[in-house]
Amino acid sequence: MSIKITGALQPGYETILTEPALAFVALLHRSFEPMRQNLLAARHERQAQWNGGESIDFPPEMSSVRDDPHWQVRAAPADLSDRRVEITGPCDRKMVINALNSGAQCFMACLEDASAPTWDVMVQGQVNLRDAAAGTITLEENKGSGGKSYKLNDKTCTLIARPRGWHLDEAHMLVDGERVAGALFDFGLYFFHNAKALLARGSGPYFYLPKLEHYLEARLWNDVFRLAQSVLGLPLGTIRATVLIETLPGAFMAEEILYELRDHITALNCGRWDYIFSYIKTFQNDGSKVLPDRAAVTMASPFMAAYARHVIRTCHKRGAHAMGGMSAFIPVKDDEAANEKAFAAVRADKEREAKLGHDGTWVAHPGLVGLAREVFDAIMPTPNQLGVIPDGVATADDLVTAPPGPKSRAGLDNNINVGIGYIAAWLRGQGAVPLHNLMEDAATAEISRTQLWQWRMQKVVLDSGEPVDAALIGAAVKEQLGVWKGQVGDNFFATGKYQEAADILQTLILADELAPFLTGPAYEFHFAG
Known part of the structure; x- marks a missing residue:
């Protein structure tokens, strides 16, 4: 039984890759790696079935869960009850400070798709998030004349970390000769080092979970959370998760995902770009499901609009928040006309989300936080819109019919x-x-x-x-x-x-x-x- 780190150890990494922290990640690996591998194999089996012409639908074996009107998820903690604007981005030091100071309600610090998974990016990201969780993160850029100092404001965002998806390994940590899951490496180090520090500052260990394709993958995360809390002596429900509904199979299991994580989940999020990718991947062999140009596939496309309504309806039915997605437009430096066009596009996107019933939204740049907040403040004066249930239950056809274009x-x-x-x-x-x-x-x-x-x-x-x-x-x-x-x-x-x-x-x-x-x-x- 062994633990081996094969990545280069830069100064400061020893404070993250401590013996107790690595032992904690190893415990997670030994406890859950067989199930992770089984679930990944099941993904391939389902894709083979869809490639063979089998249709995708809501899981019949879980109809009793969907039909049960009584169960609800746990109420959100205070600092996740109002999430009207969330900023997202990678975990480099300047980004973390600027995002936490942005005035948004939350910062989704991404160790997944917004970060290239190099060894240094992953471990340095943990260093930066550790300092952010402690409230001590600073940066001196270009020391000397012309340099700039960065530090946290008195009031900052709620920090939420996004680990890698179940499909990715971390090649630089071996346990008993096996690679650990990138998801468990990211989650384990962040939770081990920061859970108690975050709780001491009135927050908690909060996570965004990416690319789930099945309710059993959510059940695996729930089992991880239960063990992790037990090891650190923390009560059930201390961890709070938001799941990105960014796969087509995940949309068909949104209610079941909420159910499996009901002790730990607060929200689902409409991850629109990965959702389009997943739609194409799911229907890769189906000539009737070929999408038009990417620019022609918008949230106004019928199948995308149905997806957003479905997520909101599912969430609010069960007491969970329904987060909107990312408008990819960013401010355009030194180009007033382009900037006006970008801001108009973001405003229209956020108005659509708020009017539909979303409880908050994502932006990719601090310069868009104020605009998004202005839109949600005008349409959503309360902390959330849990009482809004969009009309119409989405059918399988609603979610899978390709638009023209x-x-x-x-x-x-x-x-x-x-x-x-x-x-x-x-x-x-x-x-x-x-x-x-x-x-x-x-x-x-x-x-x-x-x-x-x-x-x-x-x-x-x-x-x-x-x-x-x-x-x-x-x-x-x-x-x-x-x-x-x-x-x-x-x-x-x-x-x-x-x-x-x-x-x-x-x-x-x-x-x-x-x-x-x-x-x-x-x-x-x-x-x-």
Whole structure:
């Protein structure tokens, strides 16, 4: 029985990778790794069934849970009762300080899709979150003349951490010769070091849980929470979770996910970008479920609007909050017209969410906190909208019917351009990336490559008359690589990772089988060593 760290130990890491903390993560691994592997295998089995033509539906074996009118989730703690604006972002030190000072109600500190999972990003993120939880985080930037100091304001956001999903490993921690789950590495270190400090400051250990595809995956998290609380001597329900409904299978099990986590859950969140990616992945072999250009798939699309109503209705029926999603627009520096357009788009998106019944929303930039709060304050004067139940129960058809729309060469080129740009940044260690005045995370590249893979496999003909085939993909990748080269210059190619990113994207698009996640194989090749 052994614990081994294979990542380089930079100064300060020893304060996170302590013997007791690693022993705690090892306990979680030994207790739950077999079940994690079983659940991951079950994902592949379900996908094979859908690929074979089986329809997706609400789980019949859990109808008694859905039909029982009596059960409710635990009431939210005080600092999670009003979540009208949440800011999200990676866990680098400046971002953490600025986000906590942003004036939002909560900061979702992301160790998942907004962070590239390099060893240093993951462990340094834990250092930063440890200092944030203690209220001691500071930063001196460019010491000396012209330098800048960062520290926390007297009033800060409620901190919520997002660990990695169940599908990702942490290659740099081995327990008994096995890799630990990235989810348990992230959760375990954060909870072990910070739970009691957060409670002492009037808050608690709060988590966002990503990419759940089944209620049994939620049950696994619940079992993790119960054991973790027991080990630290904390009462049941000390941990509070928000689950991102960002997979199509997860939407069909939203009520069951609430039920499994009812002692620990406070909310569900509409993770719209990953949801689009999951829709494409789920229906990868179904020619009747081919989506139009990414830009044409909005929250006004009928299947997306049904999804939002379904999440709100499900949450409020059970006493949970229903969080809105991310509008990817960000302020545009030195471009007043573009800035006005971005702010108008964000305002319209947040008004839609608030009027529909969401209890809060996400923004990606401190400059948008005030706008989002203004919208929610006007429409939601109370701390939340738990009493709002949208009309109409969503049917399976409502959630899966693909909308009409263009399938254009411009849409194909945009997918490739943004896919290359994001993957290149990810390979450089960035997880949240501003591209074309939008804040993008890993879902961006996932939509790009899965949509083009499906268009190719389903022999889509673009509105221009061009068939989407290997030749067109290859030509477009070459063309968009040239666009990036023109923007960043030849000297950036060695360190900019654009050629590597293009190779990864093209390989995934032209593969015979659709990889479940691009981050898996990319992690193995670039970060796991």
